[in-house]
Amino acid sequence: xxxxxxxxxxxxxxxxxxxxxxxxxxxxxxxxxxxxxxxxxxxxxxxxxxxxxxxxxxxxxxxxxxxxxxxxxxxxxxxxxxxxxxxxxxxxxxxxxxxxxxxxxxxxxxxxxxxxxxxxxxxxxxxxxxxxxxxxxxxxxxxxxxxxxxxxxxxxxxxxxxxxxxxxxxxxxxxxxxxxxxxxxxxxxxxxxxxx
Amino acid sequence: xxxxxxxxxxxxxxxxxxxxxxxxxxxxxxxxxxxxxxxxxxxxxxxxxxxxxxxxxxxxxxxxxxxxxxxxxxxxxxxxxxxxxxxxxxxxxxxxxxxxxxxxxxxxxxxxxxxxxxxxxxxxxxxxxxxxxxxxxxxxxxxxxxxxxxxxxxxxxxxxxxxxxxxxxxxxxxxxxxxxxxxxxxxxxxxxxxxxxxxxxxx
Amino acid sequence: xxxxxxxxxxxxxxxxxxxxxxxxxxxxxxxxxxxxxxxxxxxxxxxxxxxxxxxxxxxxxxxxxxxxxxxxxxxxxxxxxxxxxxxxxxxxxxxxxxxxxxxxxxxxxxxxxxxxxxxxxxxxxxxxxxxxxxxxxxxxxxxxxxxxxxxxxxxxxxxxxxxxxxxxxxxxxxxxxxxxxxxxxxxxxxxxxxxxxxxxxxxx
Numbered sequence: 278x279x280x281x282x283x284x285x286x287x288x289x290x291x292x293x294x295x296x297x298x299x300x301x302x303x304x305x306x307x308x309x310x311x312x313x314x315x316x317x318x319x320x321x322x323x324x325x326x327x328x329x330x331x332x333x334x335x336x337x338x339x340x341x342x343x344x345x346x347x348x349x350x351x352x353x354x355x356x357x358x359x360x361x362x363x364x365x366x367x368x369x370x371x372x373x374x375x376x377x378x379x380x381x382x383x384x385x386x387x388x389x390x391x392x393x394x395x396x397x398x399x400x401x402x403x404x405x406x407x408x409x410x411x412x413x414x415x416x417x418x419x420x421x422x423x424x425x426x427x428x429x430x431x432x433x434x435x436x437x438x439x440x441x442x443x444x445x446x447x448x449x450x451x452x453x454x455x456x457x458x459x460x461x462x463x464x465x466x467x468x469x470x471x472x473x
Numbered sequence: 474x475x476x477x478x479x480x481x482x483x484x485x486x487x488x489x490x491x492x493x494x495x496x497x498x499x500x501x502x503x504x505x506x507x508x509x510x511x512x513x514x515x516x517x518x519x520x521x522x523x524x525x526x527x528x529x530x531x532x533x534x535x536x537x538x539x540x541x542x543x544x545x546x547x548x549x550x551x552x553x554x555x556x557x558x559x560x561x562x563x564x565x566x567x568x569x570x571x572x573x574x575x576x577x578x579x580x581x582x583x584x585x586x587x588x589x590x591x592x593x594x595x596x597x598x599x600x601x602x603x604x605x606x607x608x609x610x611x612x613x614x615x616x617x618x619x620x621x622x623x624x625x626x627x628x629x630x631x632x633x634x635x636x637x638x639x640x641x642x643x644x645x646x647x648x649x650x651x652x653x654x655x656x657x658x659x660x661x662x663x664x665x666x667x668x669x670x671x672x673x674x675x676x
Numbered sequence: 677x678x679x680x681x682x683x684x685x686x687x688x689x690x691x692x693x694x695x696x697x698x699x700x701x702x703x704x705x706x707x708x709x710x711x712x713x714x715x716x717x718x719x720x721x722x723x724x725x726x727x728x729x730x731x732x733x734x735x736x737x738x739x740x741x742x743x744x745x746x747x748x749x750x751x752x753x754x755x756x757x758x759x760x761x762x763x764x765x766x767x768x769x770x771x772x773x774x775x776x777x778x779x780x781x782x783x784x785x786x787x788x789x790x791x792x793x794x795x796x797x798x799x800x801x802x803x804x805x806x807x808x809x810x811x812x813x814x815x816x817x818x819x820x821x822x823x824x825x826x827x828x829x830x831x832x833x834x835x836x837x838x839x840x841x842x843x844x845x846x847x848x849x850x851x852x853x854x855x856x857x858x859x860x861x862x863x864x865x866x867x868x869x870x871x872x873x874x875x876x877x878x879x880x
Contacts, residue, residue, distance in 0.1 A: 459661065
């Protein structure tokens with residue numbers, strides 16, 4: 278029961294308290310580019326969640342079973358990014374073969390996910406936070422993806438409404454999105470201290 | 474953006490104004506928001522990106538005739554990852570406190586879209602000299618943007634710039650500037666400002 | 677079969693060659709600089725420990741991997757260092773400690789005197805607390821209350837005399853959670869580390 282509680286707290290913490298977008302500044306580029314409409318945003322979020330869970334687990338395994346025991350830590354960054362690129366490629370091929378309509382709806386998002394800082398960021402955070410428990414790593418990876426999806430969907434909802442507002446010409450587009458993101462980050466700060 | 478080949482002058486102009494990283498190019502924002510809490514880490518990050526951009530542009534330009542099209546992104550990534558690892562090791566060895574402040578954002582230079590974008594758009598199509606100039610100008614542009622953003626945030630958050638107090642004594646610091654809120658809002662306003670400046674120039 | 681292999685090699689030779697070259701480059705950089713990185717880590721810890729136990733000349737590890745239960749069933753390991761003064765006598769003990777703060781993990785370095793009777797103080801290694809509030813655990817107001825406090829269960833209260841050094845610590849106003857976190861770290865670690873040192877015969 279205690280382990281379940283710890284895992285639940287870890288999940289909640291990474292979805293709201295340490296949300297990758299609002300408190301660690303990861304995944305901003307696709308965040309700004311794709312949060313125009315809710316359906317696109319949700320699709321991107323799901324794709325990211327899938328890849329991030331897969332990548333997080335794989336890099337954690339490689340880190341703990343190959344890199345650390347054999348002292349190959351210097352190759353950590355190279356290995357991680359290659360694993361992530363490979364994972365995205367695998368997911369793309371798998372989807373194209375077995376779920377073509379899903380692949381079509383993801384469109385260009387999939388290849389774009391490789392350069393999503395959130396994925397590499399999460400893999401590195403798993404190392405920095407010293408997560409030495411496989412289940413916890415998996416839960417955190419999944420939670421990170423959900424957090425990203427949450428952030429991007431909230432933003433998409435707001436932006437859809439913003440289209441009817443009178444935004445000054447030079448602030449239109451990325452600037453107003455960033456300012457909105459700032460206010461959202463402020464709101465999410467309220468979650469700090471939720472976890473004892 | 475000029476298509477197949479550029480002159481060195483195009484590269485310089487591009488990096489420093491027309492395609493200014495972050496503010497006009499709208500790439501590489503993740504580290505921008507994270508490390509600009511003070512000018513010193515911002516400068517360190519900017520110079521690290523300059524180093525990686527420079528090395529990777531030169532290496533990619535050197536190999537450009539040998540690259541197979543469907544493996545090229547992998548090659549770019551491998552090159553960039555190697556140089557980022559070297560830069561990170563250098564920082565941890567010679568400026569450990571800065572390295573700690575920057576934390577995990579140094580390896581995130583690998584997925585900094587600016588570097589891959591430049592490798593794809595410029596280095597793989599142009600000679601070594603032009604690619605090198607492009608890297609330097611993009612790197613300087615990026616560093617300048619980071620430093621300005623950091624100066625604003627540091628000044629409002631703590632009252633200092635590069636640890637030198639610049640505001641009057643009674644100034645109550647805006648703690649929000651040190652947190653994600655301040656980062657997002659300041660960057661948004663800066664992009665808006667640059668948009669405004671380009672629009673008035675065009676009129 | 678060989679045709680397939682030759683085809684693959686033809687396509688990917690550049691990748692393989694550059695992977696090899698980059699690997700060499702990384703290995704070179706690593707051999708050249710990683711000793712410095714290790715030394716930097718040691719210097720940082722030593723610097724922090726020296727600021728707590730000022731008359732120490734050097735520090736030696738006396739107890740590795742001491743297991744400490746920090747609540748909720750989480751067990752972490754820490755190394756205990758003995759501070760040796762210029763005259764060769766024991767000057768105190770130091771160890772890293774961690775706990776859950778308001779926003780994130782808080783890492784401290786705690787110093788105690790040679791008899792493990794009084795706290796020498798603490799320094800914050802890493803923390804992510806709210807600037808202006810929880811961040812003040814790095815400041816003198818809070819830290820001074822621990823210097824010279826007795827090694828026993830510490831209590832936190834909202835008001836009182838901060839200058840009085842005893843087992844009552846006055847919380848930072850507006851940062852109760854962060855203050856509680858630091859006190860909890862002390863309460864968790866002091867008892868268990870002292871117990872372990874007693875077992876080893878280093879402390880009576």
